[in-house]
Amino acid sequence: MKAAVYDRYGEPDVLQIRDVPVSRAGRNQVLVRVRAAALNPKDVLIRRGKFPLLDGLTFPKRVGYDWSGEVRALGPGVSWPPVGARVFGMIQAWTAGACSEYLAANVSELALAPENLSFEQAAALPLASLTALQALRDVARMPAGAHVTIHGASGGVGVFAIAIAKQLGAHVTTTSSDGNLALCRSLGADVALDYRQDRVVDPERRCDVFFDVYGNQSFQQVQPMLSAQGTYVSTVPKRHVFVRWATTALSRQRCRLVIVHSRAKDLSLLATWAESGILKPVIDSRFSLADIREAQARVETRRARGKVIVTID
Template identity: 45%
Template sequence: MKAIRYHRYGPTDVMALEEVPVPRPGAREVLVKVHAAALNPVDCEIRKGRLSFLLWRFPRIPGSDFSGEVVAVGSKVRGFHPGDLVYGMSPAFQGGAYAEYVCVRRDRLAFKPATLGFGEAAGIPLAALTALQSLRDLADLQRGQKVFIHGASGGVGMFAVQLAHAMGAHVTASSSARNLDFIRSLGADVCLDYAITDIAALPERFDVFFDVYGNHSFGRVHHLLTPTGTHVTTIPTIKNIGRHFLRPFAVQKSKMVAVQSRRDDLDHLRILCDKGLLRTITDRIFPLAQAVEAQEFLETRRARGKVVLEVIPS
């Protein structure tokens, strides 16, 4: 099969399209013929070697998010059969999605939303799971509560606004000026341009502050939280990890999300998509062979919604 691989950490041009063997599914794994894969910033972080203390085996096939068709299942897999259309998330440390075939554990994929194409479906898992697990599990966001979502127009932010809106929260969201109409269309009640708004000086108080972009730490915005409010960050700095674990009994919580690939949550997202309550916007689609260009675009941090690799042209 064709796959994007790299044999050392480095800039985007360490990645190349190579001919490699099709992986064989283990007893609890499913082999998927990939139609589309989606990019996430963690793909670039791993390629640059930022997680090299955890990941040192080469060659690596990058990519977590995929959609496609089941072609084989392991002997202990129930519920999936060849021909099923699926989407899912391979853990970032495992990767494998920038390829014509990927093997994943049976509990890390689900049936694809029927209303979405493969490219759209591939854009959902990692970013939408992050948004869901942050707002529902870490922040316990409730109907009627006020949430601030900072960095609302990228992959995670786009889903966070829609999920918070669907959960019945009052959503204040920030983006650059060019994306204000976009985040309003996703369900944000109040839309702020972060370039001209001093977010830390806002008079409102929020039950949840979700710092998706990662430059509004708990220390910077804790005074914007209600007395029992929760701050959630996506950025795994030592300080943020420390706060996550060292403040379990504090009334104001500071949490750091570490996204988990879970079939139940993927099923939940599929149902929301098929009911028309969740949509995904793809900024750009690249062919698999142009993974270098795709990652370079993602790294501009200007993508609106998702960046997708088309493995089988639709």
């Protein structure tokens, strides 16, 4: 089967499409014919060698964590989902592999794809929408009626965070560049700010949860606007986040990091929300598997509106 692979860390030109053996579905896995994958900054960071201890130091490496497709075979111990089912999911292991024609997927890391979405739209969901859901619901423990600021709201995670925050009953303020203000409003932002013109941190604005999706603010910067029991949640594992996480462990105002987990139950909830129109995938661009270098280069610009999709025919 064809798969995106690379033999050393580096720029997008290390990426290649090669023939590799078709995966086999192991225990508690299904074999999926992948139809679409979505890329994330994580793919770029790993390819650049930023996490050598986590991704295993061995080559060749595979690409992609988000996928959608059809079940082709069931592994030992699996009775669901049936062969032929449309499914989507996120690979938890750092080994990746969504950008390939076939994938052995853990049943605990997939769900039935939303019936109203194309494969491309379904692939846009997993990692980014799971991150938004788990950051707001589980890490921030955001109560209904909370005022949330989503910083970096027009990217992969941000567009889902807007809709999920609204669904959880929040008043939502977003930050983006000028060109994405209308997008943020169309997704449900009550207030859309331009981070170049407006104050991202404004002590006059109520903020119970500050979701730093882009990751260039800090708990210390944001603290003056956080309410008495407010939470700052970052997506980016920087040193200052860990330090403040430790020092606010017992405080009412908290600094936290979200670490996304692939969970079938959460994927099913997100699929239900997609089917009822609460979650609408935003697709920045589509590339064929053969154009994996260009696809990753687009993610690397950090200017994508929503998700970069790789279609796999």
